[in-house]
Amino acid sequence: MKKKYGSSVLDISFRIITPFTLIYGVYVYLNGEISPGGGFQAGALLAVGVVLARLIMGAENKIYNVSGRSAVILAGVGTFIYALTGWVTMLRGGKFLDYGFLPFAIGSHGGHMWPALHATGILFIELGVTLCVMMTIIDILDVVVERTDIE
Amino acid sequence: MQNLIIEAALLLFLIGTTVSVIVLKDLLSATFVYCAFSYCAVLLYLMMGSPDVAFTEAVIGVVSTIYFVVALKKLDRWCK
């Protein structure tokens, strides 16, 4: 898995499939409130994109790659973003994860403040879940590959 | 009626794939039969009207197949 396979069919399909998968993952994350989807699915899709790039281009490709060490850190950062959203609402006088007390809102639901604030909170915690799931999947694959690659 | 027939066929296919995953001696083909099991479950979830769960199952089916194939590099392909 460290070297690339070097087949022309794989190389060309890689150029089409991987960017499509990554963009579809971002779409599922941003559109999760309206259509089926959400943080977990978006994270798994993004991870599948990176894993495909690793399988086809080898572990040392420079285009779509996350190194093992930064994957562990970013998984923790994702969980921290989730908890931070809860702490911000607590510091402003609400309960834990009470999105009505967030300091700002992205977008407006027809001038109503309450649903806009809640949608913003959901967007932030989904970002945390997406990061955590994506990096955890890459993490486990990285460790298993490290174990199974016998020189 | 049509829905019931399709659902019954899918459930039978589900049982068949599950049994063959246990019985098969070739671990690589057992992995791909497990992948077929996961897509069968996706169709069943869609028929029950829960697209969110079906989406998750589809993505996780792909990820777990990749894990199994990578782990098979270290194991023997044939199970005794």
Next chain:
Amino acid sequence: MRVLATIILFIVTSVFCLNVTDLPVIGDPDSAPNSHVTPHYIEFSEEDTGSPNIVTGVLADYRGFDTLWETTVMFIAGLTAVIILSKNREERFLKKKKGDKK
């Protein structure tokens, strides 16, 4: 032993199959889980949470605390795999041992 296992499996499977007939029909509005809090979610989730998808609203807003610990469990599972399977620590340990011998 195989015969005993087969008999036990057969009994358990038949008990499950007998109980399936007592389950409510899918989408039955009068069943127990559909009559307690589900009507409230269906009616008010869009103005409460601002998301048209009820599943996202329930997972991320009404049950946000559960999802937080679910994410933490995922993170801990990945961390455990890294700690147990990582080659780095093992190599460092082996190097230390070799250095002692020399």
